Amino acid sequence: MLHVPETGSTNADLRQLAEAGGVDGHWDGLWLRADRQRAGRGRQGREWSSPPGNYYGSTLVRLRPGDPMAATLALVAAVAIEDAVRACLPDIGTRLVLKWPNDLLIDGAKLSGILLERTGDAVVIGMGINLASAPDLSDRATTALGDHGVTVSPQTMQALLADAMTRWLAIWREQGLSAIITRWEARAHPRGTALTARLPDGQALTGAFDGLASDGALRLSLADGSCHVIHAGDIFLI
Numbered sequence: 001m002l003h004v005p006e007t008g009s010t011n012a013d014l015r016q017l018a019e020a021g022g023v024d025g026h027w028d029g030l031w032l033r034a035d036r037q038r039a040g041r042g043r044q045g046r047e048w049s050s051p052p053g054n055y056y057g058s059t060l061v062r063l064r065p066g067d068p069m070a071a072t073l074a075l076v077a078a079v080a081i082e083d084a085v086r087a088c089l090p091d092i093g094t095r096l097v098l099k100w101p102n103d104l105l106i107d108g109a110k111l112s113g114i115l116l117e118r119t120g121d122a123v124v125i126g127m128g129i130n131l132a133s134a135p136d137l138s139d140r141a142t143t144a145l146g147d148h149g150v151t152v153s154p155q156t157m158q159a160l161l162a163d164a165m166t167r168w169l170a171i172w173r174e175q176g177l178s179a180i181i182t183r184w185e186a187r188a189h190p191r192g193t194a195l196t197a198r199l200p201d202g203q204a205l206t207g208a209f210d211g212l213a214s215d216g217a218l219r220l221s222l223a224d225g226s227c228h229v230i231h232a233g234d235i236f237l238i
Helices: 010-019 070-088 154-174 175-185
Strands: 003-006 031-037 057-064 097-098 103-106 108-121 122-129 196-197 204-210 218-221 227-230 236-237
Touching: 003 010, 010 031, 010 057, 010 108, 010 122, 031 154, 057 154, 070 097, 070 103, 070 108, 070 154, 070 175, 070 196, 108 154, 122 154, 154 175, 175 204, 204 227
Parallel strands: 003 031
Antiparallel strands: 031 057, 057 122, 097 103, 103 108, 108 122, 196 204, 196 236, 204 218, 218 227
């Protein structure tokens, strides 16, 4: 477990460590947490605001023969974050939900995000969780644990998250992706929830959530009765 007061990006740092052979030759399962990032990034190249007090960390996973698809580690990280956050909010019930592909929401507002980057046979998984404060975003509501009367230090969240990630990564490897999908769907908004999907080609689709496909893609039921399977895009609850 590594910690630095400040860095550009924990993902970029771990990617460089993996390419250099790790720390003393070991890097699988390595974590790096920073108090602040100067160049934090979210999905699709978005800036990730990184003021002190929130959680910013990344971990390395070395892919093994027989592992499920590397991209599905986003689902593993999502259920791990949900586990860690729920431990801090045991009475929150269904107000805490996962939204595809990897957001965690409280009352519909974004609490966390995940960024996967691959280098060789390693995947760097970056995670950001709003503990003390949430950024103002133009296209979606945001929230922090502090907004709900909960004070959690980044150090405490790191311990919870590392434990949850270890457990769910083992399930991903030993039981397969289907076990992760089952858990993800159990913690997501219910089937039938109205969604709008903005696809990479600029197309926008509105429909109802119909669970995940066997490869972790989103199934969107359209008004004409057809089902559109989405592998990439931004999803918004209506």
